[in-house]
Amino acid sequence: MHELKDLAGVLGLMSWDQETYLPSKAGPARAAQLATLQGLYHQRLVAPEVGDWLERAERVELDAETRAMLKVFRRERDHSVRVPESLVRALAEAQSTGLETWREARTARDFARFAPALQRLLELRREQADAIGHGGERYDALLDHFEPEMTTARLLPVLERLRASLVPLVDALDGALGGPEIFDGRSFDAERQWQFTLELLELLGFDLHAGRQDRSIHPFTGGTHPTDVRLTTRIDPVNPSPALFGTLHEFGHGLYEQGFAAAHHRTPLAAAPSMGLHESQSRLWENLVGRSLPFWEFLYPRLRSSFPEALAGVELEDFHRAINRVRRSPIRVEADEITYNLHIVLRTALEVRLLRDELRVTDLPEAWNSEMERTVGLRPRDDVEGVLQDIHWAHGEFGYFPTYALGNLYAASLMRTAERALPVLWDEVTRGEFGALRAWLGQHIHRHGAWGSAEERVQAVTGHxxxxxxxxxxxxSKYGALSGRALPTDPHR
Ligand SMILES: [Zn+2]
Structure with a gap:
């Protein structure tokens, strides 16, 4: 397990480097290096003697922690053993073709160019799901990779209820919080933004001796080990939001990674139990803390002194409303905190239908557009604004999208419990102090790592x-106060 974790760490370093500093000519060489290392990782994981060791260990009386460790290890190994190497190779090929034709289709603004590659990816994913095994719902096998122990039958009703509750909220709030974009026509010095995000990380309590921040086009959290956690952020010289909220988001992921118990380092337990729980940590800091008024009561004067010209005349209240504005957009990554979830509901429903063979790839753009109209309330102008907008399906990733919405739901439940347990929480935030919340998350979420499923952990902490x-x-509560409006009653409550 140590060897595999070390190999994963090296792969992590090479992928991080690929997204940050790799010279442009080195792309193909790096791809080959990554493939070789991934091959070594796979060989070591599926080696027959490792299977023997695992079986022998499982027969011995063990403490709960070691049993949990072996369970995580077995899940990963079983997935790898069951999927034949020929399928792994076919998937890798289909993924590169998928990415390539997805880019071409976007340039041509024409889904039809991507359709054959998507069809191929779906066929291979169905094959993979059957190889892994499922109880009649192929999507379960794919979901299990990102959100172990979550099922389609459990997930879909939660998302459908969420849709029913959020659609009237978006109707009531769309455009209610804002006039013109307050950052329009202003400029925010890139170097000062960068400095500000580093100060922000220090203030939040990210250990910069056990991690670092760099820049990348798409922000992410990677690294090699809980003592080497690498965040990235993106700087937009005319808008400080990507840097501020990108850093806040990745900080949440990074704090989680730094918080795994030292006793679990170099074992399968030094990981989150699911992508959804990992995402709950980033959303908690980005949205529940990072878009709150107490947070900006402390931070806004500092932001203003970093950008006195750009923020001249923009008061705290204007800024706070601007960063929380609800506005329908066809694009997921531009969506606000409420509408965002509707984008996920829509994608998840389509993914399930595709995997079940209830929806044909050729009918996907129209299904997307009409779902978008029904759920978000607008129709994309073309496929780039519609079905071609995300990279996930281009490399055949199905089952990933719902983890974003799960993250939002888990984050709110955890925050509610933290607020009850820590009466000082918001007073501290108003003073720019985060120690109580950080320690609470560390104790109840981070240090447990992958011990137990995400939902079991949330249940243990929140009671549900x-x-x-x-x-x-x-x-x-938040948007009622922000809009000063009585919000429509919830259809489900
Ligand atoms: Zn994230």
Missing amino acids: GLTDTDFLAYLR
């Missing part, structure tokens, strides 16, 4: 499993 109740209560 997956629910939209806390998220909706949070949205209604």
